[in-house]
Structure formats: structure tokens, C-alpha cells
Amino acid sequence: MSSEVKLVILISTQAGRGQEQIDAFEKLAPLVRNEDGCLQYDLHRVTDDEDQFVLIERWASKSALEAHDITPHMIAADAYSPTFRAGPATVLHLGSTIPA
Template sequence: MIVLVATMKAKPGKETELENILTSVMPKVELEQGTLQYVLHRSQQDAGKFLFYEKYVDKAALDFHGSTPYLQELFKAIAGLLAEKPTIDLYEEVAGISK
């Protein structure tokens, strides 16, 4: 299993617009076979900071997700809304609890 954590920061005044664009892809991502979790979070300390927690069955599923036309469109749409380049980190799941 592969976990991707992405953080991004909106330009001042662009927080709502960024959030709307980020959530707009949820229905399409939900249909992806190898995507197990795709969760968007907003910082409690900074309303312009967002974190995606994503879980994929394998690298092929992650690669598929990254190559979809709707994700490519999302990247173009958010480029002018970001205060800085997003950070993207990949993790391997070691242990966890699900309820």
C-alpha cells in the first residue's frame, strides 16, 4: 500500500476557491479502482492550508490517479491560487487502526 500526503497553501483571499476546486474532483476519484482513501483536510490554525491524505493499493493505482485528465485539469486550475509549491510525500503504511 502507498500513502501520499500533499499539503498546499492558498494565496490570501483564495482559500474558498481553492477548496472548491480541490473538492470538485472527489466524485471522479471515488470511481478509481485502486484508490482506497482520498481525504481533504483544512488546517485549524490556518484556513488557507490544506492537506490531502491519499491511500492507494499500489504504485500502478497512484500512477493512474496522477495521469487522469481531471487531475491534470485540477493542477492547471489551482496553479494561480497557490501561495507556494505544494509538498508531496510518499509513505509506506506500517501499522494502523480502522474503525
């Protein structure tokens, strides 16, 4: 049984402010990717909607994700993001892969 944690995070920015999400991510991503236990941290813009994004995160364990959530750079990012986001992000925790 894997202890890996997988998240899909749906992000909407205020109209016309998608670039601010990209700029914030570009500053934050290197710090997050350097954290112990970070396996993936990638932002994708939704096709044909410049204000919609999906963030894919994978962490080696629940404890690695919990440590990530309380880093100074994440606390600062969480405080700043409401200035350009349309509302809170929707965080989806993925379960195990369903065999075909």
C-alpha cells in the first residue's frame, strides 16, 4: 500500500487576472519542488479559459504534505492568492488507482 498523496486543485482567478496566478506559481514552484517529499507540483491552464487552472500535486506521504502546508512560503502564498483569485481553490484528494 502506497502512502503517496495525490491532489488535484481547481483554481479560478478573477476575470483577466490569470497571469497573476502564473506569476505567483513561477515564484513559488521552485521552493515547493525543493521540499522534502514533493514528487510533483505542476500548474496547467485550462484550454480556452485564461482564468481557470488545475494544479497537480504529488507528495511522498501525508506528513510531507502537512509539512508543506505550514512552510513560510505557503503561508505567504495563501495570504496573497485571494487578491487575484475568484474564490477558494477546490482541493480534490485522489484515492488509489482503479484497475482496468
